[in-house]
Amino acid sequence: MKQAETTLAIQFRNLTLGYDRHPAVHHLHGAIPRGALVAVAGPNGAGKSTLLKALIGENRPLQGEFRLAVAHERIAYLPQQSEIDTSFPVSVFDMVAMGLWRRVGGFGGLSRSQRDEVKATIEQVGLTGLEHRPIGTLSGGQLQRARFARLILQDCELLLLDEPFNAIDSRTTDDLIALILDWHAQGRTILAVLHDLERIRRYFPDCLLLAREVIAYGPTPEVLTAERLARARAVTETFDEDAPVCHRHPEQEAV
Amino acid sequence: MRRALAGCLALALGATPIGLFLLLRRMSLMGDAMSHAILPGAALGYLAFGLSLGAMTVGGIVAGVVVAMAAGLVARSSILKEDASLAAFYLMSLAAGVLIVSLRGRNLDLLHVLFGSVLGLDDNSLLLIAGITTLTLFALALLYRPLVLECFDPSYLRGVSRLSPVAHYGFLILVVLNLVSGFHALGTLMAVGIMILPAASARLWARRLTAMLALAVAIAFGSGVVGLLSSFHADVPAGPAIVFSAGIAYLVSLFLAPGGLFGARLYRLPHLES
Numbered sequence: 001m002k003q004a005e006t007t008l009a010i011q012f013r014n015l016t017l018g019y020d021r022h023p024a025v026h027h028l029h030g031a032i033p034r035g036a037l038v039a040v041a042g043p044n045g046a047g048k049s050t051l052l053k054a055l056i057g058e059n060r061p062l063q064g065e066f067r068l069a070v071a072h073e074r075i076a077y078l079p080q081q082s083e084i085d086t087s088f089p090v091s092v093f094d095m096v097a098m099g100l101w102r103r104v105g106g107f108g109g110l111s112r113s114q115r116d117e118v119k120a121t122i123e124q125v126g127l128t129g130l131e132h133r134p135i136g137t138l139s140g141g142q143l144q145r146a147r148f149a150r151l152i153l154q155d156c157e158l159l160l161l162d163e164p165f166n167a168i169d170s171r172t173t174d175d176l177i178a179l180i181l182d183w184h185a186q187g188r189t190i191l192a193v194l195h196d197l198e199r200i201r202r203y204f205p206d207c208l209l210l211a212r213e214v215i216a217y218g219p220t221p222e223v224l225t226a227e228r229l230a231r232a233r234a235v236t237e238t239f240d241e242d243a244p245v246c247h248r249h250p251e252q253e254a255v
Numbered sequence: 256m257r258r259a260l261a262g263c264l265a266l267a268l269g270a271t272p273i274g275l276f277l278l279l280r281r282m283s284l285m286g287d288a289m290s291h292a293i294l295p296g297a298a299l300g301y302l303a304f305g306l307s308l309g310a311m312t313v314g315g316i317v318a319g320v321v322v323a324m325a326a327g328l329v330a331r332s333s334i335l336k337e338d339a340s341l342a343a344f345y346l347m348s349l350a351a352g353v354l355i356v357s358l359r360g361r362n363l364d365l366l367h368v369l370f371g372s373v374l375g376l377d378d379n380s381l382l383l384i385a386g387i388t389t390l391t392l393f394a395l396a397l398l399y400r401p402l403v404l405e406c407f408d409p410s411y412l413r414g415v416s417r418l419s420p421v422a423h424y425g426f427l428i429l430v431v432l433n434l435v436s437g438f439h440a441l442g443t444l445m446a447v448g449i450m451i452l453p454a455a456s457a458r459l460w461a462r463r464l465t466a467m468l469a470l471a472v473a474i475a476f477g478s479g480v481v482g483l484l485s486s487f488h489a490d491v492p493a494g495p496a497i498v499f500s501a502g503i504a505y506l507v508s509l510f511l512a513p514g515g516l517f518g519a520r521l522y523r524l525p526h527l528e529s
Binding site: 154 | 279397398400401403404406407408409410411414415416418461462463464467
């Protein structure tokens with residue numbers, strides 16, 4: 001099944017990623033169409049974060065390649081472990097306003113309409129009244145809302161979210177999922193790493209089940225079957241120090 | 256005396272904001288390390304041209320920039336963090352500096368290099384300090400936003416912009432320049448004092464970055480005035496007197512400021528309903 005190139009956001013060709021020659025993601029084939037809302041599922045160590053990091057160019061493929069139909073600056077990435085130094089004296093408003101970076105640049109000032117836009121976005125994620133608080137005084141959920149507000153202002157075509165609901169309560173999670181569904185309705189492409197299978201089933205039309213290699217990729221109800229989940233769980237997570245060189249033929253693995 | 260005062264004002268305006276960013280990046284000790292890294296350059300300049308301002312300044316800047324760039328490169332591209340890479344390069348630089356000085360086999364006026372001579376500032380040194388301060392203020396105004404983002408969320412900056420290395424390396428160069436200007440007035444060992452002590456005091460009082468910057472500059476200049484006066488009347492060296500004044504300001508802040516030792520108890524207000 002070949003789709004026209006223009007309707008694809010990402011194409012994987014025999015993509016193998018890993019650390020120190022040991023693969024974390026093996027021989028990944030497939031394509032993600034534009035406007036897809038894909039949940040990336042799988043046990044810890046399945047290579048989910050590795051895959052997202054590869055897409056933003058943070059680690060190089062050991063083998064194979066991927067093609068992005070989206071320009072690098074139109075990709076937004078929400079890392080799992082935020083590097084944000086919350087002790088730094090920056091207000092919520094300033095942090096969220098940094099989402100406008102691409103329009104304002106490193107040196108330009110914010111216009112009045114852009115200030116209003118930032119305020120409206122802060123209101124949209126439910127942080128009104130906290131604009132002038134230092135980010136260090138926010139709770140975990142509030143900080144995640146602020147990071148989502150920044151994502152909204154970034155206005156990107158492709159969004160890569162790595163476990164956005166880790167240690168976030170269910171009410172905040174529901175609010176943030178509503179934002180993701182908004183983005184989906186606007187035609188953006190979204191890949192989100194999630195562990196909550198029930199939420200994946202409810203909100204995500206497509207699912208990529210990873211366990212060091214693709215277990216299944218397609219419509220969520222067909223992917224998240226008991227048998228496939230069990231297979232994903234069974235994949236060992238330990239690195240075999242003396243693993244032989246992989247000679248699998250690339251074409252065998254097409255999904 | 257008037258020259259010394261002008262020198263202190265220039266240092267407070269230029270070096271102290273740099274010190275505050277060092278502090279907020281948790282790199283306070285980096286200033287100390289960098290000041291050692293400057294030594295071989297200044298020593299080479301001295302070897303080649305004697306006790307000349309220009310040669311020692313250029314040498315110091317070159318040595319400092321080389322170390323800062325090498326450390327920055329290693330921090331960005333290897334698994335070593337900035338503190339480790341800097342420690343490695345500054346120690347190499349310091350060792351080289353001591354070797355170079357001993358090659359000459361004669362005791363240069365080490366006290367001058369170590370403790371500076373703010374009361375003996377000549378016009379050339381003053382112009383140099385003022386020039387570096389002007390450059391620093393312009394560069395900070397330009398780099399402010401990338402630098403703030405590089406400090407509190409570097410991975411986001413790398414994602415949205417190519418300015419991350421500009422902010423990082425530009426900042427390191429500013430650190431070196433200001434250490435060299437501080438070293439003329441206060442000496443290599445004391446130059447870091449005027450960067451870090453007022454910055455640490457201001458951090459204890461203020462919550463906003465702009466207020467912190469203004470307060471740090473004010474404290475630095477105040478310490479300069481007090482230090483100079485006490486040095487003049489009590490006949491003690493000016494550099495240590497200035498840094499010691501800044502140290503007293505820091506101790507006072509530590510006891511009285513909201514962020515200090517007793518801040519939580521001193522500023523206790525009844526809590527709000529929500």
